[in-house]
Amino acid sequence: xxxxxxxxxxxxxVGSGAGGxxxxxxxxxxxxxxxxxxSGPSFDPLDDYRLAHGDWERSAFPAKPGSSFEVxxxxxxxxxxxxxxxxxxxHNLGRLVGSGLRKGVAYHHVRGVGGSTLHFTGxxxxxxxxxxxxxxxxxxxADWPLDYRDLEPxxxxxxxxxxxxxxxxxxxxxxxxxxxxxxxxxxxASRVLGEGFARLGMSWQPQTLAVLSRPYxxxxxxxxxxxxNRGCPRTDKGSADVTFIAxxxxxxxxxxxxxxxxxxxxxxxDDRVARLTWVxxxxxxxxxxPRAVVLxxxxxxxxRMLLLSAGTRAPQGLANESGQxxxxxxxxxxxxxxxxxxERLGSHRGLPSDSVCWDFNAPDAIDGxxxxxxxxxxxxxxxxxxxxxxxxxxxxxxGLSHRRAMKDQFGRVxxxxxxxxxxxxxxxxVDLDPARRDEHGQPVxxxxxxxxxxxxxxxxxxxx
Numbered sequence: 001x002x003x004x005x006x007x008x009x010x011x012x013x014v015g016s017g018a019g020g021x022x023x024x025x026x027x028x029x030x031x032x033x034x035x036x037x038x039s040g041p042s043f044d045p046l047d048d049y050r051l052a053h054g055d056w057e058r059s060a061f062p063a064k065p066g067s068s069f070e071v072x073x074x075x076x077x078x079x080x081x082x083x084x085x086x087x088x089x090x091h092n093l094g095r096l097v098g099s100g101l102r103k104g105v106a107y108h109h110v111r112g113v114g115g116s117t118l119h120f121t122g123x124x125x126x127x128x129x130x131x132x133x134x135x136x137x138x139x140x141x142a143d144w145p146l147d148y149r150d151l152e153p154x155x156x157x158x159x160x161x162x163x164x165x166x167x168x169x170x171x172x173x174x175x176x177x178x179x180x181x182x183x184x185x186x187x188x189a190s191r192v193l194g195e196g197f198a199r200l201g202m203s204w205q206p207q208t209l210a211v212l213s214r215p216y217x218x219x220x221x222x223x224x225x226x227x228x229n230r231g232c233p234r235t236d237k238g239s240a241d242v243t244f245i246a247x248x249x250x251x252x253x254x255x256x257x258x259x260x261x262x263x264x265x266x267x268x269x270d271d272r273v274a275r276l277t278w279v280x281x282x283x284x285x286x287x288x289x290p291r292a293v294v295l296x297x298x299x300x301x302x303x304r305m306l307l308l309s310a311g312t313r314a315p316q317g318l319a320n321e322s323g324q325x326x327x328x329x330x331x332x333x334x335x336x337x338x339x340x341x342x343e344r345l346g347s348h349r350g351l352p353s354d355s356v357c358w359d360f361n362a363p364d365a366i367d368g369x370x371x372x373x374x375x376x377x378x379x380x381x382x383x384x385x386x387x388x389x390x391x392x393x394x395x396x397x398x399g400l401s402h403r404r405a406m407k408d409q410f411g412r413v414x415x416x417x418x419x420x421x422x423x424x425x426x427x428x429x430v431d432l433d434p435a436r437r438d439e440h441g442q443p444v445x446x447x448x449x450x451x452x453x454x455x456x457x458x459x460x461x462x463x464x
Contacts (some may be wrong), residue, residue, distance in 0.1 A: 002412040009035035013294045017115020020296030021240035027394045028254040039261045040067050040111030049231035057386040061119040067112050072433045073104030074448040114241035120229050121352045122237050124164045124210040126173040138370045162238035166208030181213045187350025198319045207356045210238030226380040267313045303430045304445040328424035335462040336378045338415040354378035369457045371421030378417025418462040
């Protein structure tokens with residue numbers, strides 16, 4: 001039986017990650033009644049995150065029931081032998097890709113209240129202003145319909161909710177107001193790395209982070225445990241659940257329903273959504289016909305949901321008259337290099353990404369390659385924050401010799417991490433798997449990925 005028709009929200013927001021949470025907050029703050037539907041569970045920072053337990057280093061972000069989506073991967077592209085040096089490897093395990101094809105490992109996300117902000121590092125950047133004019137300036141991708149000046153006031157509002165800490169000003173990404181909180185101090189290892197950047201003629205500055213450098217909005221300041229990716233039990237990291245969603249719910253105009261999986265979005269005759277249906281944790285079906293629906297289920301599951309909504313009034317899927325839904329998926333292009341420093345740095349301490357180099361971030365900063373990149377401290381993001389993973393991935397051997405090597409090498413690992421522009425291409429997309437279905441009997445999302453020559457050249461630059 002269909003229930004829930006008595007619900008009369010003005011707007012239904014589907015997905016409670018960064019986008020959905022911020023949207024629900026803005027609507028609720030402006031007096032709009034919002035129903036926020038989340039397919040995954042809620043996480044209790046004190047009970048669910050294991051940093052106070054002895055096995056913390058062997059525990060990744062908690063995999064609660066229902067906290068991840070099943071996805072499939074289409075066949076990946078062949079690896080050109082010219083680019084063999086880009087295949088991932090480490091000292092103990094060797095090469096991590098055994099075939100001549102790129103390998104689809106996982107879709108890194110959290111399905112839950114707060115989405116992937118629950119396990120993100122906390123970096124809170126503003127887009128480079130020139131990156132909003134890629135087509136007109138550089139002949140690739142597309143131009144935004146807005147520019148940086150249009151977005152700047154909204155950056156400022158979002159940073160105030162999150163409690164962003166960082167430098168007071170940025171020459172390129174100008175600010176109408178300083179960051180709400182002062183920048184975090186750089187760790188000793190980060191300062192040492194910065195000295196190396198300076199010798200290369202490169203800059204190195206404190207990072208803008210949605211991590212509190214002092215108490216703010218009822219949340220404590222950071223204790224620098226360095227484990228942002230495992231979930232923050234203290235709530236000093238600005239994940240969406242403790243910031244946007246908490247404030248939205250305090251208005252009394254935002255109703256949150258976790259474990260509520262949307263199964264259909266039905267278009268009406270007027271080219272608007274006529275009805276939205278979801279299933280709760282007990283298997284009961286609910287439906288509502290709001291004034292508006294906001295789909296904010298992420299880069300993979302938003303297009304999946306639109307494609308699943310195909311019908312008489314939307315034969316190619318909802319909002320897909322152009323045939324572009326799911327196409328041009330933009331991925332994360334990253335590289336991490338780790339090595340041993342001659343000195344004991346205590347590199348397992350501090351924030352995962354407390355400093356950044358923006359020198360090559362402009363779209364024309366890398367010679368001959370459109371699209372930029374940035375470099376940060378990456379030791380903790382590489383999960384080299386404790387003795388267990390150092391022993392498994394850095395220090396070989398066993399027994400007394402291993403113990404001596406651990407004593408000598410623990411805390412000496414330095415990692416440089418980089419993230420680069422991934423330009424849209426039609427070979428990277430989301431569609432529906434014709435063979436695999438989820439627990440609701442619906443096709444799972446299938447991911448296709450292709451690196452174009454410009455992306456490979458950018459990756460080579462990042463690695464070098």
